[in-house]
Amino acid sequence: xxxxxxxxxxxxxxxxxxxxxxxxxxxxxxxxxxxxxxxxxxxxxxxxxxxxxxxxxxxxxxxxxxxxxxxxxxxxxxxxxxxxxxxxxxxxxxxxxxxxxxxxxxxxxxxxxxxxxxxxxxxxxxxxxxxxxxxxxxxxxxxxxxxxxxxxxxxxxxxxxxxxxxxxxxxxxxxxxxxxxxxxxxxxxxxxxxxxxxxxxxxxxxxxxxxxxxxxxxxxxxxxxxxxxxxxxxxxxxxxxxxxxxxxxxxxxxxxxxxxxxxxxxxxxxxxxxxxxxxxxxxxxxxxxxxxxxxxxxxxxxxxxxxxxxxxxxxxxxxxxxxxxxxxxxxxxxxxxxxxxxxxxxxxxxxxxxxxxxxxxxxxxxxxxxxxxxxxxxxxxxxxxxxxxxxxxxxxxxxxxxxxxxxxxxxxxxxxxxxxxxxxxxxxxxxxxxxxxxxxxxxxxxxxxxxxxxxxxxxxxxxxxxxxxxxxxxxxxx
Ligand SMILES: *Cc1c(COP(=O)(O)O)cnc(C)c1O
Numbered sequence: 001x002x003x004x005x006x007x008x009x010x011x012x013x014x015x016x017x018x019x020x021x022x023x024x025x026x027x028x029x030x031x032x033x034x035x036x037x038x039x040x041x042x043x044x045x046x047x048x049x050x051x052x053x054x055x056x057x058x059x060x061x062x063x064x065x066x067x068x069x070x071x072x073x074x075x076x077x078x079x080x081x082x083x084x085x086x087x088x089x090x091x092x093x094x095x096x097x098x099x100x101x102x103x104x105x106x107x108x109x110x111x112x113x114x115x116x117x118x119x120x121x122x123x124x125x126x127x128x129x130x131x132x133x134x135x136x137x138x139x140x141x142x143x144x145x146x147x148x149x150x151x152x153x154x155x156x157x158x159x160x161x162x163x164x165x166x167x168x169x170x171x172x173x174x175x176x177x178x179x180x181x182x183x184x185x186x187x188x189x190x191x192x193x194x195x196x197x198x199x200x201x202x203x204x205x206x207x208x209x210x211x212x213x214x215x216x217x218x219x220x221x222x223x224x225x226x227x228x229x230x231x232x233x234x235x236x237x238x239x240x241x242x243x244x245x246x247x248x249x250x251x252x253x254x255x256x257x258x259x260x261x262x263x264x265x266x267x268x269x270x271x272x273x274x275x276x277x278x279x280x281x282x283x284x285x286x287x288x289x290x291x292x293x294x295x296x297x298x299x300x301x302x303x304x305x306x307x308x309x310x311x312x313x314x315x316x317x318x319x320x321x322x323x324x325x326x327x328x329x330x331x332x333x334x335x336x337x338x339x340x341x342x343x344x345x346x347x348x349x350x351x352x353x354x355x356x357x358x359x360x361x362x363x364x365x366x367x368x369x370x371x372x373x374x375x376x377x378x379x380x381x382x383x384x385x386x387x388x389x390x391x392x393x394x395x396x397x398x399x400x401x402x403x404x405x406x407x408x409x410x411x412x413x414x415x416x417x418x419x420x421x422x423x424x425x426x427x428x429x430x431x432x433x434x435x436x437x438x439x440x441x442x443x444x445x446x447x448x449x450x451x452x453x454x455x456x457x458x459x460x461x462x463x464x465x466x467x468x469x470x471x472x473x474x475x476x477x478x
Contacts, residue, residue, distance in 0.1 A: 009052045014078065016041045024082035032089045040088035044081060099448040101471045105424060105462030107374045108414035110198055112451065114312040114319070116370040117351055121317060124354035128346045135346045148334075151322075151349060154356035158281050159296040161324035165334055166311075166352065167342040171201050173308035173321030174275050178210035180336045181271060181306075181329065182237030186215040190223035190256070192249055193242040197277070197415050203242055212237065222254040228264050238271045239264065241304075243294070245277040245415025262303025271305035271329060278416035279309020279322065281359050285366060286376035293417055296324060305329055311348070313414045316371030317355035318348045374465045375412060379423065386425040388469035389461065393427060396473045401439075402430045408455075410464045426462040427472065446474030 019025065019041040020034075028037050076084065100112055108114045117125070127133065138145040146152075148165045155164035167173050178187060187207050194216065196202040207214045215236070217227040228239060239261055249255075256264075258274060265272040280293040293314060299307045306329050311320030321342075323333060333339060344352070358368045366372045386405045394403045406428045409421035429439055436459040443450040443459070450472055452461040461472045 006052060010049060013045055013048055014081065016045060019045070019078075019081060019085060022078055022082045024079065025085060028086055028089055032093060036092060037085065037089055040085045040092060043088050044084045047084075048076065048081075101448055101450040102465045103426070103450055103452045103461035103463065103472050105408055105410040105426065105453060105460075105464055106413035107371060107410065107465050108313055108412055108416060109451075110414050114414050115316045117318065118316070118355060118358060118368050118370060120358060120368070121351040121354040124350040125318075125347050128350035133346060133350070135349070146334075147343065147346075147349060150353050151356060154353065154359075155322060155324050158356060158359050159300060159324050161296070161300055161307075162327040163330035164322060164324040165330055165339070166344045166349065167321045167323070167339070168344055168348075169319050170275070170277065170279075170308055170310040170313075170321040171206065172342040173323045174203075174206055175210050176333055176336055176338045176342055177273055177306055177308055177323055178207060178212050178238075178240075179338055180333045181273070183211040185212060185237035186231075186233070186235045187212045187238055187240050188215045188217055188228060188231045188236060189240045189242065190218045190227070191216050191220050192218060192223055192253070192255060193240075193244055195242050195244055195246070197245055203275075207240075221249050221252060223256055224254060225256050225260055225264060228256060228261065232264075232268050232270070236268070236270060238273055238305075241272065241274040243275060243277040243415075244418065246418050248419045258299060258302040258304060262305075265305070266303070271326070272303065273306045273308070274299050274304040276307050276309040278313035278315075278412075278414070279307065280314040280416075281356075282362065282365060282372075284314070284372055284375055286378070287422060292420065300325060310414075311352050311355075314371060314375075314412065314416045315355065316369035318351035320344050320348050320352050322352075375422065377464055379425065382463050383425040385463040385466065385469050386427055389463060389466075389472050390427045392470055392473045393429065397429070400431055402428075402432075404428045404430075406458075406460070408460055408462045410462055422464075424462050424464045426460050426464075428458045428460050430458055443472075443474050447476060450474060 016038060020038060025037055102109060102112055136145055136147045151166050152164045155161055167176055189203065194203050204214050213235070215231050217223055217231045241258060241261060258272070262272050276294065276296060276299060278293055280295050283295065296307055296309060304325060306323055306325035308321060308323050309315070311317040311322060323330060355369060359365050366376050383405070390403050390405050397403065404427070406426055408424050408426035410424040411417070411421055430436070431439060436454045436457055439459040440452060440454055443452060450461070452459055454460070463469070466472055
């Protein structure tokens, strides 16, 4: 397209003001406000302008002209522009965060928000969000209280810890624990445990950001008690153990069990801090193969001075980091000015308290906390859901698709139960001429988006963490 033609086309576009005077947009102003509609108009006009200017469009125009479409078609009619503006304004006020269906088979999927809260926890969040609450107040006396107190009481009861406190997430828990106990001093860690987990949590970096010096001991595959013994010196503040959340070192390996580590630390009068990651509070029953995650209580009774763990992994609550253990050490953490910067908000504390309350009844906790319920969901139940989903999908997708109930493997996810899969049932969707990627695209563009997984030449929907079979049938947005 020559420059002249381009200029003519650009001149053909209305101004923002002209657009706003269109009768079609009068009502939009009362719905979205004038500045929002003006913004939308600007975005739409900018889009038109750049398609006219973009070099890549030329071939399209040439092809269009050959096919008998006028240049002018590049400039949409006023009515078309108005409807583009309406669409753009509606898009701008739609929340970007939307529900998705988790048919990935990964129960705790970090990218889609990890744990789902129980109805009890949701109710507590709604209560705290919509009104004033006794967050830092002891109602019986009217005096100022501690925001962590209620959760602390429950964590003590559920884990046997002397004391506990809560911060924003487990990364923050590790950061503040190390900063409090080991600033400017050495933290001894096995080379086999220098973990990186998703979202750029790298233990060596957290240690250095905590103001501590990392003292690595042992090798990637083998670390012995003597390695720790030799590393301990005047500058040693603590021994640190990290749960290798997302991998397992197998083969010719040796690690030092927590109990042994605790006895070495005790002999030198220094603490042992264990970053448990998931920090399960109970043995999760009914999962085959059984869950091998250590519980917080086990770590504490094996001698950890402090343990840190997440609220939204196996615990099944909100995003939070919990530090539990020695009263003297927790007290020091509470006094660290970083605690103020990393403290949990009222919504988190409300959800966490409600979730922990469910753990008081060991008979019902697995049923009531969704994460635990999904992980221990009976195979037969998942199979029936898969059968039902398959027949709904067959009806919805038509005869061109092959829909089959198949065996799949679920995972806990989010660094819980590394390397462990749980047999599950799902639905495989294939099509004679569409690739599994194409099929996934169709499910992703549904409303709500349906997340599955591709395995070989199949698109799979794992039903373990899906609530209703109909949830995996793609629907188009309203
Ligand atoms: C998940 C994990 C963390 C980080 O926890 P967040 O709650 O995501 O901040 C730290 N350490 C280990 C071992 C983990 O598994």
